[in-house]
Amino acid sequence: MFLALSGITLPLEDPILKFLLILAIILAAPLVLNKLRIPYLLGLIIAGAVIGPHGFNLVLRDSSIILSGTAGLLYIMFLSGLEMDVNDLRRNGWRSIVFGLYTFSIPMAFGILAGYYILGFALHSSILLAALFASQTLIAYPMVSKLGLARDKSVVIAVGGTMITDTLALLVLTVIVGLSTGKVDQAFWYRLSGSVVACIAGITLLFPLIGRWFFKHCSDNIAQYIFVLMMVFLGAFAAEAAGLEPIIGAFLAGLAMGRLIPRTSPLMNRIDFVGNAIFIPFFLISVGMLIDYRAFFKSWETLEVSAVMVVGVTAAKYLAAVLSQKTFRLSRDQRTLLFGLSSAHVAATLAAVMVGYNVILGHTPEGEPIRLLNESVLNGTILMIFFTCTISTFAAQRGAHNIALSGGRTEEPDEHDERILIPVANDETVEELVHLSTAIKTPRDKGGLFALNSVSNHLQDNGPDIKRAKTALRIAQKTAAAGDYPIEAMLRYDVNTVNAITSVIREQRITDLVMGLHHSQGRIDTFLGNTAQGVLSQNSTMTLIYRSKQPLSTIQRHLVVCPAQAEKEAGFPRWVHRLRNIARNTGARMIFYGTETTLRYIRELNGKRAGEASYHTFDDWDEMLGVANDARRDDCIWLIMSRKERISYQAPMSRISYYLSTYFPEHSFVLLYPEQASNTEAHYLA
Incomplete structure (x- = not known):
């Protein structure tokens, strides 16, 4: 009644109302779901199903939703690559390869047997169905990352294995479609292998060079974030042009840019914030809009295909996780986490089923198209997405929480209480001093930062020196806040700077002193300067003198x-x-x-x-x-x-x-x- 009186029709067409509704869901979901003990990720998927075209039809899954959802998926893959330690990946590389082969070959075998012998599909259709089984999406990765487990061995293995199995599954898709349409010849293999190698080499080698040059020459915060976002989509486009799925390119872009974006930097904080606040929730809601509960009741064939797909893929992924646990001697919780991360099917699965559905092999005598994958598989895939996302979310949550509670966070606690003092006097060096100070802190330890500016007792409160001191402190606070680090700013009136620093060190129990190298002002001036020499002579605190x-x-x-x-x-x-x-x-x-x-x-x-x-x-x-x-x-x-x-x-x-x-x-x-x-x-x- 209210909608009719207000002139609002369904589905919503006003972009303001559509955006308002989705933001309201993102805001309200944690408050409601925490009481119901439903994982946040799953709740957003359910919300998408409720408001989508198959639910109350409040919002259509139009081009704007698809664009936002695609950006969110690429963002998840980029974050997984960005947070991946290259050394961890190198150390666990062979494990990722083995797990990737497990989680690819076992579902492939299950899928071919199920398609050919149970569902009665042709061989090419059975192989393509098996590719749907093999692919996977790291839908639970943001939840695992928030718990500080991004570098746990099982997570590193899962992320690396996902890249391998998705790449292999999509290559199978490319080859099967080519065989079905008669486009596979000798040149086809040369083009495919050459484009894949060129794409991977280009992203991993060129992106760091481009990024390093840009960050050296541009310090604008907004420009840096836009540049990173551009590199995500550039990597995705390069992968797509090479015949790979765009998520592979987004992951490689994150891996290539990882060393240019410190985990404690303001830029990393912005990437995390925007992704978790906007892009990733939009992706999860867009996934929910695909779910059609009516698919249960369309035909018996749809129910049969759905049951075979859900049971087969879940059993295959679980068996791959069990074999990986035995092979790598993982704990039960790590096995559960590995299974949770690898059991969801969204991105590559959707890509494969849509390609298979759109390939028409011929027509029946009645004129009906004969598709490589029929409508029952399409509807079954939608149901499989819902069930596997549900299973993935609960399994990953259980494994991750158990590992976190047992002390399995990958970041080691510091044996010392970190209290870092940053004397700030030169506006030009403040930002880099703060960046160094946050870089030496133990990961996820946000407290214990102090900024100090000392002025003479005889200065007037509103004089130019006081204003410059306050400006330097504000810059320190702004820089630290951009990285989500609270910093206590102190303006001290004292007889000299050395005495002020020494007093604060004692009062605040400072463990680390981070200073900038002073600018020499004459021949009689020393290299370190009187302030640094005075502090070193009067204090035993660890002191870092930095020239950037x-x-x-x-x-x-x-x-x-x-x-x-x-x-x-x-x-x-x-x-x-x-x-x-x-x-x-x-x-x-x-x-x-x-x-x-x-x-x-x-x-x-x-x-x-x-x-x-x-x-x-x-x-x-x-x-x-x-x-x-x-x-x-x-x-x-x-x-x-x-x-x-x-x-x-x-x-x-x-x-x-x-x-x-x-x-x-x-x-x-x-x-x-x-x-x-x-x-x-x-x-x-x-």
Whole structure:
């Protein structure tokens, strides 16, 4: 009645009302579903079915919904590639290949047998039906990622295996359609293999080069996000042009861009936020709009095909997960998570069934088209999507929650309370100081950041110096907030900056001090500056002095030069842990230079991740030319320093300004002064 009186007709045609309805569903779904204990992802799919053309017909699945849904699917695949650690993927690469072959070959066998012997399909139709069984969609990945399990072994295996099985399934689709239409010849195989290799090589090799150049030359936040979004669709288009499914290109784009987008960066926070708020919910709702409950009642053949497809594909995917568990010695919860991630069928399945449905092999005497896949398979696929998404969501939720509760998060907690102080004085260096500070933090630890600006006691409250100090603090707050990091800004009136920093270190129990290298103002000025030297002489806190020549996100490698006996200093474990955090958060590679003894201790502290770094024997700091010869354009140089009269102090450290200006004039660098014992006694590792 209300709709009639207001002149509103169904389905809704006003774009404002359509968008308003979908936003209301996205907003209300978590509130309602949490009470009913229905997973959020499944709830959005159900909501899509309710408002879609087969439900109350509130919204048609028109081009705008299809566009938003496609963007959401590509976004999911891009995020899965972006959050994938290349080293984890390399370490588990063979496992992904084996799982991919399991989850492809077992459903293929089930599908061919079911299609040919149970449903009575022709051989080509049975093989194409089997390709529907084999393909899978990572619909539960956003939920798993939110729980901090993106780097769990089972998740890495599932993501890598999905790329393999989807690629193989879609290649089967391409070949079967070609055989059915008589288009397969010798040139067909050359074109297919050449285009696939060119696509994969182009994305993995060219995208990082393009991205690094762009991020170096553009610091605008909006432009950076639009650029990333453009690369997602460019990768998807390249894959589509090569005869692959666009989701493969989106995943490869995320994998290629991963090292340019640190996990702690504001850009990563924007990508996560927009994806989880808009793109991914739109995709799930668009999937729900495909579900037609009336398909149950259309014909017995539809019910038979649906039952065979749902039971067959679920059994096949579960068997693949069980075999993977036995092969890789996974836990039961990891097996459940692996099954949950690999059992949903949406993207590649829809692509395959629509292609098969649209291929007409001939006509019956009555003029009816003979299709490669008939209408019963099309309706059965829609029902299979609903059931497999339901099974996938519940299974992934159960496995992921059990792993998280048992302490299976892939991010290791820091053994120290991280409280980082950033003195900000120069507006131009504030952002990079904040980026470095968030990069050295343990992943998912958002607290413990402080920004400080010190002014003289004699300055007026509204004077220009006070305004500049407040501006620098606002920049620090804005930069940290963009990465979802709260930062406490402090404006201190004191007799001098050294006294202000020292006081805050004691008051706030600061563990890490991140400072910018000051600008030299004359011949009598020292390399570090009076402030840094004063702080180092009065405090034992770990101090990082940073000069940035390019954005931290574009750094490919960190070259860490360690002095002899560095392992005997009290702060040795802390700075090794901080460097490990940088490697995890930015994806950059660590290369350590030091004595055999020091490198052995670093390997022990790095533990399982020791193999992801390189270690080179280096004994004499006067031979810094050797490190310079190894350095590349996009490297950052780390020099592990020591205060005078400490165990690891060496005479060449007094000539550090000469080394840096001579060998590394265009490189970013960090001078790291480790935490010192409170007395003159050395702290030896056990």
